[in-house]
Amino acid sequence: MPMPADYHMHTPLCRHAEGEPVDYARHALEVGLTEIGFSDHSPMERDDFDNWRMNLSQLDEYVAKVRLAQKTFPQLTILLALEVDFLPGQEDWIRNLATRHPWDYFIGSVHYVSDSWDIDNPAKLSEWKKRDAFEVWQAYFDRLTLAAESRLFEIIGHADLPKKFDIRPQQDCTPLYKKFLDAVATTGCAIELNTAGLRKDCREIYPTRALLDLAFQKSVPITFGSDAHKPEEVGMDFAAAVELARAAGYRQSCRFRQRRREFFGF
Ligand SMILES: [Zn+2]
Ligand SMILES: [Zn+2]
DSSP: OOOOOBOOBOOGGGSSOOSOHHHHHHHHHHTTOSEEEEEEEOOOSSTTSOSSSOOGGGHHHHHHHHHHHHHHOTTSEEEEEEEEEOOTTOHHHHHHHHTTSOOSEEEEEOOBSSSSOBTTOGGGTHHHHTSOHHHHHHHHHHHHHHHHHTTOOSEEOOTTGGGTTSOOOSSOOHHHHHHHHHHHHHHTOEEEEEGGGGGSTTOSOBSOHHHHHHHHHTTOOEEEEOOBSSGGGTTTTHHHHHHHHHHHTOOEEEEEETTEEEEEEO
């Protein structure tokens, strides 16, 4: 079976990743991938929103960098996508972004539980100490459920991101997972197995096995992503991700072309 596609990787335009798309593509070929997708952090309508994404004026440059990788490595399928931040109220902006280029897919991710707190930002780790962990997880999953319900995305990114720093609530999070997955199942988007969690304090793929088991029960499709922020991270720990997916019962993952879905065995 071929390796599943790696649908989550970044570029230096987001200001916290290194290596050009051609370098990511070269590494993808070295590790035996046949398909990848660039999904850099989407620009906001206002460039001063935060400092870890491309400016709006750089969107064309982003597309040109991905096109150059496509031209340089015609033997590798390279898709054009974005990891789009979901914040309530941003829906029109996300629809606007969708019209600007012929995207292959959008990953919808929640990083912000409020307009000012991106919970995975190491610079804001102290915010976690001011709050009850379960309340943060609830706020996060409420937004993630809205993201799934919005029908703006093909894939929902790193579904249990709040575990990144290994700050976990005592309470059972199963009801939060279920509500989110019901929305995902209803609207028909996929969730990703994101191996970046293995490189963080939580030392665990996103999402956790319990969430993935529930997803399989609800026939929620999956994709795979390394969330590479440097070329050598492309395809990283995919063997572990495939093993986890198979253990949960999965034998297929999705691929996208121009926001249309197909299934492939792995
Ligand atoms: Zn990033
Ligand atoms: Zn993300």
